Amino acid sequence: MERKDLLSFQQVRFTYDEEAGTRPALQGISFTVKEGEFLCMLGHNGSGKSTVAKLANALLVPDSGTVLVDGADTKDPEKQLEIRKTVGIVFQNPDNQIVASIVEEDVAFGPENLCLPPEEIRRRVDDALKAVDMYDYRLQETYCLSGGQKQRVAIAGMIAMRPKCVIFDEPTAMLDPKGRRSILGTIKALNRDFGLTVVLITHFMEEAAAADRVIVLDDGKILLEGSPREVFSHTDTLVSSGLEVPDTAKLCYELNRRGVPMPADVLTEDEFTGAFLKLLKENGA
Template sequence: MERNIKAERLFFEYVDEESGSRVPVLKDLNLTIGQGEFVAVLGHNGSGKSTLAKHFNAVLLPTTGKVFVNGIDTSDEEKLFEIRQHVGMVFQNPDNQIVATIVEEDVAFALENLGVEPSEIRRRVDEALKQVEMYEYREHAPHQLSGGQKQRVAIAGILAMRPDCIVLDEPTAMLDPKGRREVLKTIRQLNRDFGTTVILITHYMDEAVKADRVVVMDDGKILLDGTPKEVFPQVELLKSVGLDVPQVTELIYELKKEGLDLPDDVLTEDECVEVLKNLLQTAG
């Protein structure tokens, strides 16, 4: 069985309720994401990135073209349940996904609806909460948790379903810096330690830098697709479509414009310090 997500000549459009006209959102898009990859998807508002994410577990279906999840056509209504077992989604606001008054009950909610045996539910809930480092809060009320903790509970609810892939649509947008760090750490651990495929829709460049691969969208199409070190040095192109680059990458870009001989692919503060230190030592 194929273990990937694949979009083939994907078009999607919706009908504007006021004018009745058809509005294209995704345009002849082709993309394959392999099992175990950590992919960040970037793009300004309206670029189509969230619309694309919703095709990965059949929340939306193509107008034309195909999307396959582990070889299953997402337009096959009889396979909808199976598709959503393979691909789980975490949205921006964790309050919209939390339905119970106790953390462990919330994580168990979907499993109970599926009729999973109680002993298996107990095992999966405990395992999922430990994976996101929220096991000690299992008997707490969700409303007493911080934003980052709530989002980790929402992720645990998806993990309990045992998906191959988790799609996160701007999961840190409503969080403070501490909450963002907590959630990003959880996402990276899931990918690194458990081999979970992660598709992260984000506006934050420092989150995208941590990914294995960065896909940049513009006007419903894929503009760039490569490693962070391949994508982010293209500063002028990224800025032309309304995106930022990591701060250290922009610093190096500005220094190079002043004539300094520096590498393009500097993404982290540590790399920047090392590069500038070497430059100063060379200069005497």
């Protein structure tokens, strides 16, 4: 069965301050995200990624073009509340998103504001904490958690609202490598096990490998779109747009340039080793 579009951007243009003559942050971009999909959005600083996030949950509305969320137009004031329930955003800094001193109270904050019955709140808080693997910490004080744990609590608070889609806006930018891995694992699991539609905005190319599809933004326009493999095979385009390419992809690119016929779509270290060994065998080494 064809999955329906949960997010649809159609020729969206947006400028923060038109009167001041600033350049458009988005210059007419079109893309869709299907229900249940895991999309990764990459782009250098100022390319328009966070603007996409804010347009997707009606914090901003386009100057021209249309943003549809589950069929509802973000320009329609009567739909905006529903749109914000459908699409949530998790930001970079967990400290700005945590509001209570005890983990479970923090996660309960959103559902309480939805005026749900207490037993429903309890169920949602427990489910959300289990989903991000923080249930054992439910009675802990939030200030003594690590950055990665705090971010998982912030994610739990978001999914306790039961949005259909969550946009993660550089959720690992402030974390150490361990925290980054744990958050990426949590995001993957929410998508795979709970069918959450995910848009992951990141600077880290290797995080994009987990996604179904990748969109690369460059100065408010879509530069590349495709599977991680397809996108990473355009190493020269990525590098000239100021993005860090995974080491394996970079190595393949350099080998190719020097006449060694490595495949262009190698992503992991294992794949690199496999392709390289195959090449050596073919050449009688």
